[in-house]
Amino acid sequence: MSAGMDVSPAAWIEDCLMREYDLLELLSQKETGEVSLWQHRTLGRRIILRRCQGEGEVYRRLLGMRQKNLPQVYEAAEGDGALLVLEEYIEGPLLSDRLETVKGDAAKVRQLGAALCDAMGCLHSRGIIHRDIKPENVILQAGSGTLKLIDLTAARVRHPALPGSADTVCLGTAPYAAPEQFGVAQTDERTDIYAAGVLLNILMTGQHPSQALCRGKLGRIVRRCIRVNAAERFESAEKLKRALERF
Numbered sequence: 001m002s003a004g005m006d007v008s009p010a011a012w013i014e015d016c017l018m019r020e021y022d023l024l025e026l027l028s029q030k031e032t033g034e035v036s037l038w039q040h041r042t043l044g045r046r047i048i049l050r051r052c053q054g055e056g057e058v059y060r061r062l063l064g065m066r067q068k069n070l071p072q073v074y075e076a077a078e079g080d081g082a083l084l085v086l087e088e089y090i091e092g093p094l095l096s097d098r099l100e101t102v103k104g105d106a107a108k109v110r111q112l113g114a115a116l117c118d119a120m121g122c123l124h125s126r127g128i129i130h131r132d133i134k135p136e137n138v139i140l141q142a143g144s145g146t147l148k149l150i151d152l153t154a155a156r157v158r159h160p161a162l163p164g165s166a167d168t169v170c171l172g173t174a175p176y177a178a179p180e181q182f183g184v185a186q187t188d189e190r191t192d193i194y195a196a197g198v199l200l201n202i203l204m205t206g207q208h209p210s211q212a213l214c215r216g217k218l219g220r221i222v223r224r225c226i227r228v229n230a231a232e233r234f235e236s237a238e239k240l241k242r243a244l245e246r247f
Contacts, residue, residue: 010079013086017049032153033082037089047074050085054153059085061126061157069119069147090150092142096135102203106218109203110244115147116196117241123149124189124237127158131187133195134176135202158188175208179228190230193240197225197233200244217247 021038024046028035033052039045048071059076066072071088078084095102095112102108116133123130130137132154139148178194180187197209201222204214209226213219221243227233234240 008079009075009077010082010084013049013075013077013084017086021047046089048085048087048089050083050087050153052083052085052153054083054085055156056083057157058128058152058155059083061128062152065122065126067119067122069115070122070149090139090141090148092139092145092148094136095138095140095147098140099135099202099206103206104204106204106247109200109218110247112147112203113196113200113244114241116149116199117237117244119147119149120189120192120196120237121241123155124192128152128155129158129187129189130155130192130195131181132173132176133192133199134173135199136173138199156187178226178230180230185230188230189236190233193225193233193237194227194230196237196240197222200225218244221247 017038021040023036024039025037026034027037027048033050033054036049036051038047038049040047056076056078059073062070062073063076064073071090073085073087075086076083102112116138120130120133130149130152132151133149137149137151139150140146141148176195176198178187178191179185180191200218201207201209201212201214204218205212209222214222221240224243225233225240234243
C-alpha cells in the first residue's frame with residue numbers, strides 16, 4: 001500500500017493476511033460472525049481471524065498481554081460495521097468434547113476450576129466481563145492440557161453502573177447465563193462467577209445444577225456461585241479459586 005492511501009486498520013489487517021497468509025479453514029460461521037484459521041506462507045505460523053460484532057475495546061485492552069489461560073491477541077480493529085481480531089491459534093479439543101473424561105474427577109475439576117479462575121481474574125483486572133463462559137468456549141491445549149478460555153464476542157468492558165440500570169443487550173448462553181444477563185441488572189464480575197459455578201457442576205455431575213447439584217464442599221461452592229442475588233455470590237475469581245483449593 002502507498003503511504004498516502006487512507007486505509008482503515010481493519011482493511012490493513014485483511015490486506016496483510018491476503019499477502020502473507022493462506023486461509024486453511026473456516027472454523028465456524030454464525031449470525032454473530034465467523035472464525036477462520038490462517039497459516040503464514042513461509043514461517044508456517046498459524047493464527048485465528050475473528051470477524052464479529054464484539055466490543056473492540058475488550059480486545060484492545062488485551063493487546064500484547066500474555067496469560068497462560070487466555071489466547072494472545074495480536075491485532076484488533078473495527079471497520080465496515082465489523083470487528084476484526086487476530087489472535088493466537090490454540091490447538092486442542094474443546095472442553096465440551098471431553099466432559100465424560102472429567103466428570104466426577106474432583107482433582108481434575110479443582111484443577112480446571114482454578115485455571116478458569118485465573119483466566120477470569122485476568123480479564124476482570126482489565127475491566128472485562130466475559131459473559132459467555134461454557135464448555136464450548138474452553139480449549140484444552142494439545143500436549144499440556146492447559147485450559148484456555150476463548151471467544152470474547154459477548155464480552156464487554158465494565159463501566160460504572162447507575163442505580164437501577166441494566167444491560168441493554170442480552171448476550172450469553174441461556175443455561176450458563178446469570179439472571180442479570182436477561183436485562184434485569186448490569187452484568188459485572190459476578191456474572192462470570194455464576195457461569196463458572198454452572199460449569200463446575202456440569203464437570204462434576206454431568207448435569208446442570210437445576211437438575212442435579214453436586215454434593216459436599218463443591219456443592220456448597222456451586223450454590224454460592226449461582227445465587228440469584230449477585231451480592232451473595234463470591235466477590236471475585238480469586239476468592240472462588242481459594243474456595244476451590246480448599247475443597
